Amino acid sequence: MAWKDDINFSLTMSVGFRIGSGRAGLGVDLPVVKEPLHNGKYNYYTSNLSSSLRGVLRKSVHRLIQSTELSSLAGLEEALFGSWVTEVGTKQKEGKIRVEVISPSSQNIKGYTRTGIRIDEVFGSVAPQALFTYEVLEGDREKLTLSFRLTSTFPLSGDEAALILAGLNGLVYDSIGGFASRGLGLIEKVEIDQKFKDFAKQHLEKYLGK
Secondary structure, three states: OOEOOOEEEEEEEOOOEOOEOOOOOOOOOEOEOOEEOOOOOEEOOOHHHHHHHHHHHHHHHHHHHHHOHHHHHHHHHHHHHEOOOOOOOOOOOEOOEEEEEEOOOOOOEEEEEEEEEEEOOOOOOEEEEEEEEEEEEEEOOOOOEEEEEEEEOOOEOHHHHHHHHHHHHOOOOOEOOOOHHHOOOEEEEEEEOHHHHHHHHHHHHHHHOO
16 A cells, blocks of 8 residues: 655744855855745745755654664665665666755744854854854744645655655654854754555554554
């Protein structure tokens, strides 16, 4: 039996998070990635966020394979996520899953600016021209919840679904985006579509028990 539907899930952030643009902006040294909209506002839910979450999910799956009874499913990691980008000289394989971010219509997101201090990595002291500013995103009135949809180009086997469920559950207290060392991007809660959980749980219990 295989899973053929999309998988909807959401992450509630403990504090703000940032997906950096990689270049300086106007008024802030390190802005977040955003796309301007016609009404003068911005869309913060870009493909960069989807790509970042997919990477964090793979890290969670890989960690569980290395440290639990799921080690027997190691071969499925590449089928789901594709080859590691560090694998040089081998034929690259594309994974079967995609992650799409869903912009929440009921929650406003706001950006604000923080100030940081660069530390010299050699001497451990404040570096020259140490002060810099960086942009952070958070919910306007409550903790920010990010919603995602996971799709697969082919149906997921029971074992593949088990890996994804374990990986999603393992995201709690992990981080998404940059500046995790400053407390940003901490995932406080993960909510997963109940129908998928019921399907994947029966396969996951074969390896981890109830």
